[in-house]
Amino acid sequence: MTIGEKAILKCRADYAYGDSPPGSGVIKPGDTLLFDVELLGFHEKAKEKWEMSAAELMEEAMKIKEEGTALFKEKRFFEATERYVAAADNASAVPEKTDPGGEEEAAAVALELSCFLNAAQACLNGKEWGDAIAHATSALGKDPDNVKALYRRGVARRHTGMVDESKSDLMAAYKLDPNNKAVRKELQLLKASAMEQGYSLSRSLRTIHAAMKESKEKAKSVFGGLFGKVSMYDDKEGVVVFDGTNPKCFFDVTVGDKEPQRISFELYANTCPKTSANFLHLCKGDKGTTPDGVPLHYKGSKFHRVIKNFMLQVGKGRGVTQTCFDLRSPRHVTSVCGDFTAGDGTGGCSIYGEKFKDENFQLKHTEPGLLSMANAGPNTNGSQVFITCRDTPHLDGKHVVFGKVLSGMEVVKEIENVATTADKPNDDVVIVDCGELVEEEAPADEAPAYDEAMKAETPETEN
Incomplete structure (x- = not known):
């Protein structure tokens, strides 16, 4: 055919609808379809x-x-x-x-x-x-x-x-x-x-400060005394230092009338920084409230759905009907909360808004104790999360793994074994407190020497 040429395209029933045409009644079972076509243009198929x-x-x-x-x-x-x-x-x-x-x-x-x-x-x-x-x-x-x-x-x-x-x-x-x-x-x-986030930089920035001090005269000749005027790296004394590579946080959980027990987590901020930041700030409760005035905080929320060695039903976020992830084979997950807007598994909101995108699927569901985002499909992350009780490879590529239980797996097992009705715990399982775990600063005489590689002058920008 050439551009502008018209033809009739014939499509036999076995290549069209066969014996199951659409319900309009226009096309009958076994009909051959004829289409009027016109060639408007063409191009070569791109090479692989x-x-x-x-x-x-x-x-x-x-x-x-x-x-x-x-x-x-x-x-x-x-x-x-x-x-x-x-x-x-x-x-x-x-x-x-x-x-x-x-x-x-x-x-x-x-x-x-x-x-x-x-x-x-x-x-x-x-x-x-x-x-x-x-x-x-x-x-x-x-x-x-x-x-x-x-x-x-x-x-x-x-x-x-x-x-x-x-x-x-x-x-x-x-x-x-x-x-x-x-x-x-x-x-x-x-x-x-x-400093705004409440991080303690006294040790981290002392490293920078020491490097800056050692090279101050050289920097002065380059920057015309700017460092003396700006005083970028002056540290306040007595601030607490977070010295870990990845942030750590905790849930203090009550099961029924029992005393609170702690589950602590490491968040893989080096791999999933955005997802980790969401969870961390929801633990800290320092990001204000939802549009409805509910605190963006896990404190007081419940473990709303628990199925022993089995599955997690997430519920639905505001205005979004979430799929029940009824992955009943293999058995995999015990439920963790995250629904602070409704408390029954029907709510949840992130620090970025109601939902945010899947960050990446680099980490896999390879073992018990992994912390992963619950969702209602691609790019629908909010506040609800789950902890794995075993490897769950069928969740890879669908849910973002962003942390791991550091301690308290015995608490996770206790929650997994609570009596339930329709997958909801008969006794309330509540996060009575939560927050960030900040490592204590070492005494001054034990502070490690700063990296020799940092004894240079400091940074520049983008062109």
Whole structure:
């Protein structure tokens, strides 16, 4: 056919509806269907990556990257990110089609790096902090000393409350480029943000302060005495320091009339920063209230659904009918609460709004005691969570694992074994208290010496 040509397309019953046509009555069982068609245009089918040469892959990658940049300029950051990631994917296939160590391979790696950097920036602009961390980390996989990647990951980590990790990235960037004004400014923001969140930086920032003090004269010659004026890293005495890599928190739980018992958790903020921050702040109760005035706090909420060695029914969020995850084979989960808006499994709200997107599925449901998000389908995370009682691989790719029970599995087992009616515990299982576990600061004479690698001058920004 040529463009503009018309024809009749014949479709036999066995390729159409067969003996089960739609209920309108127009099409009868066994009918052959005839369609009037007109060719409006055509194009060649795009080659698969395995069919392309190295040159074709590079050309396609650069084309897709340009599409991403056009979307970025239109402030369509989500779509721009998708284009940049697709371009990086094309570029990643080039090395296997070229000579190792050659110019083509180097150009492909440089293009892939550029795409990941752009994707990280697009996510920062779109305030998708978890994705920004992931793409910046991919960039660092190509160039571990890339200042832009360190800076962008540091910014994203600050926004998710990962104080120590953010500081580590920004100090590494500063060591590589001590004249970078943006990194310096971001370190300033990091301290302010950390203090707002109630984090204790006295040890962490003493590390920075010691490095700054040692290099102050050199920095002064570069920055014209700016450090003396700004006093970025002055620490207040006596603040409590959170010194762990990942945050830790707890539930104090009563079963019926029994005394409270504690379950403590480690949150995998290094892998799922956004999801971990949501849970942490809901434990702390420091993010205000829902639009209906209910405190964003797990305290007082109930373990609303428990099935021994079996399954979790999440309930529904406000205005959203949630699917009952009736995965009755294999048996897998004991219910944990998270419904503070209704208290019966029908509520829940995140610190980001009613729902937020699945951050990633990097961690798997491989063992008992894992903390995972309950949901009503893709990208419907709120406040409800569950703890696994065994490995549950069929939940992988559907629920975000973001933490693990550190202590108190005996409490989890006790909850699992409570008597229930229609999966609801007969005796109330209530979180009577919850919060963050902050490690105590070591005495001053036991404080570890700061990393020698940080004895450089400090950070710079993004161009």
